[in-house]
Amino acid sequence: MSERLDDALLGALLAAVPDAAFVSDSDGRIAAVNALAEALFGYGRGEMIGLPVEALIPDRLRGSHGQARGGYAKAPTARPMGALSPLPALLKNGEEILVDVSLGPVPTTRGARILCVVRDATERRRQEQRLCQAQKMEALGRFSGGIAHDFNNILSAILGLCDLIDGESGDAAAVSRDVADLRAAATRAAELTRSLLALSRRQVLNFRVVDLSGELMSLERPLRRMLGERVELILHADPDAGRIKIDPSQFEQIVLNLVSNARDAMPEGGPLTVATRAETGPEGSKYAVLSVTDAGTGMSAETLARLYEPFFSTKPRERGTGLGMSIVHGIVSQCGGTVQADSRPGRGTTITLRFPRAEEPATSAHPESPPCAELSGRESVLVVDDEPGIVKLLTRVLSGRGYAVAGAVGAEAAIA
Ligand code: ADP
Ligand code: MG
Numbered sequence: 001m002s003e004r005l006d007d008a009l010l011g012a013l014l015a016a017v018p019d020a021a022f023v024s025d026s027d028g029r030i031a032a033v034n035a036l037a038e039a040l041f042g043y044g045r046g047e048m049i050g051l052p053v054e055a056l057i058p059d060r061l062r063g064s065h066g067q068a069r070g071g072y073a074k075a076p077t078a079r080p081m082g083a084l085s086p087l088p089a090l091l092k093n094g095e096e097i098l099v100d101v102s103l104g105p106v107p108t109t110r111g112a113r114i115l116c117v118v119r120d121a122t123e124r125r126r127q128e129q130r131l132c133q134a135q136k137m138e139a140l141g142r143f144s145g146g147i148a149h150d151f152n153n154i155l156s157a158i159l160g161l162c163d164l165i166d167g168e169s170g171d172a173a174a175v176s177r178d179v180a181d182l183r184a185a186a187t188r189a190a191e192l193t194r195s196l197l198a199l200s201r202r203q204v205l206n207f208r209v210v211d212l213s214g215e216l217m218s219l220e221r222p223l224r225r226m227l228g229e230r231v232e233l234i235l236h237a238d239p240d241a242g243r244i245k246i247d248p249s250q251f252e253q254i255v256l257n258l259v260s261n262a263r264d265a266m267p268e269g270g271p272l273t274v275a276t277r278a279e280t281g282p283e284g285s286k287y288a289v290l291s292v293t294d295a296g297t298g299m300s301a302e303t304l305a306r307l308y309e310p311f312f313s314t315k316p317r318e319r320g321t322g323l324g325m326s327i328v329h330g331i332v333s334q335c336g337g338t339v340q341a342d343s344r345p346g347r348g349t350t351i352t353l354r355f356p357r358a359e360e361p362a363t364s365a366h367p368e369s370p371p372c373a374e375l376s377g378r379e380s381v382l383v384v385d386d387e388p389g390i391v392k393l394l395t396r397v398l399s400g401r402g403y404a405v406a407g408a409v410g411a412e413a414a415i416a
Contacts, residue, residue: 005108006109015034020039022115023113025111026112028053028069029051031110031113054066056089058089072114076103078102079103081102083102097122099119100121143310143311146311147321161182194249206249209358210245212241212288213238213241217235227272230266230268231271232271233272240278241290242357243359245356250331254328254353257324261349262294264296265348270294273293276290287354288355289352289353289354298343308325309326337353338353378402378403380406384407391408
């Protein structure tokens with residue numbers, strides 16, 4: 001076999017390539033081309049011979065391409081298809097398409113040449129986009145289904161309780177019991193909305209500097225209530241764990257999500273440890289660490305790999321929305337922290353959150369808000385909201401405290 005290709009052999013090879021292909025000389029001019037290249041770029045027979053390679057590249061990229069070509073000519077190596085992709089290419093009619101390109105040096109009897117094979121990537125890109133869109137729609141469908149289902153349950157409870165209350169007008173004790181249930185149902189709805197807002201990052205964030213251990217201990221009661229008797233909650237709060245910067249209501253969401261996952265993993269009950277500690281990273285950076293450890297089912301490698309994926313859940317429909325860990329991950333990342341999951345099937349799970357330590361003093365827990373019970377007056381108040389129920393409620397509350405109240409639904413009504 002000869003070491004250098006002559007024109008005939010080169011032409012035969014180009015003709016056999018199943019993609020658009022051409023060979024350029026040391027000046028960057030096209031020296032040989034196959035029919036597929038002429039067809040792809042829209043040139044007639046022989047029209048491409050002698051053109052500078054830059055003619056196939058959009059104006060705005062020509063300058064940088066010239067440099068890149070010069071560099072490549074000095075040290076040419078074979079680059080596989082897709083290695084330079086997807087790149088915009090310019091057709092003869094001025095249209096741009098995206099192409100995958102592969103390059104390789106070819107020694108010919110006329111000297112060193114560069115072989116360039118080009119594949120139209122437009123269709124591939126279109127299919128990728130269509131797939132991505134389909135996946136988004138599927139996720140959205142699953143998501144709305146889950147939300148609608150949860151909200152429906154809560155609304156059924158609320159409506160049912162309203163009916164009960166209607167029939168109990170004489171019995172004050174029964175009414176107040178039902179109102180308590182009503183409040184619990186509405187609180188669940190509010191929590192659901194809060195998760196949704198957290199997920200869509202639309203929540204109004206109220207960052208504060210808080211003591212990690214103190215914040216954890218303030219959740220002890222709700223945690224115990226949520227866990228029931230079978231699960232033994234062990235809290236190891238190190239008072240020197242440090243302070244972190246976070247929205248306290250988001251902190252609560254994180255802990256509740258992690259603890260409820262731990263509970264779900266221990267259907268027979270067992271120990272659930274929530275601990276805090278201080279840690280110093282290899283570069284001296286300081287972290288306040290929160291870990292949640294259960295002795296439950298643990299996770300397979302497949303589950304671990306998809307743990308933070310929104311909507312990923314191994315639980316039955318009515319138990320899991322698959323949003324918990326994605327929310328935890330979102331919130332912790334927003335605080336500049338990291339989430340680590342250690343788990344093996346049958347061996348339980350530890351989730352470790354590392355927050356950068358805040359050096360500032362803790363923000364006072366409750367910025368002075370006027371004690372509501374003492375609020376009363378004779379002034380005139382205009383109540384504006386776009387939700388008629390809210391306007392009605394506020395109007396009633398404020399009138400009850402002596403104010404002269406005018407209600408308006410929406411900004412236009414208010415201005416009028
Ligand atoms: P959900 O709890 O609604 O299913 P999450 O995002 O909170 O959604 O968790 C996703 C999945 O990760 C769960 O369905 C479960 O399979 C797994 N998982 C999370 N935490 C644990 C844990 N502590 N032990 C075992 N599996 C867990
Ligand atoms: Mg969960």
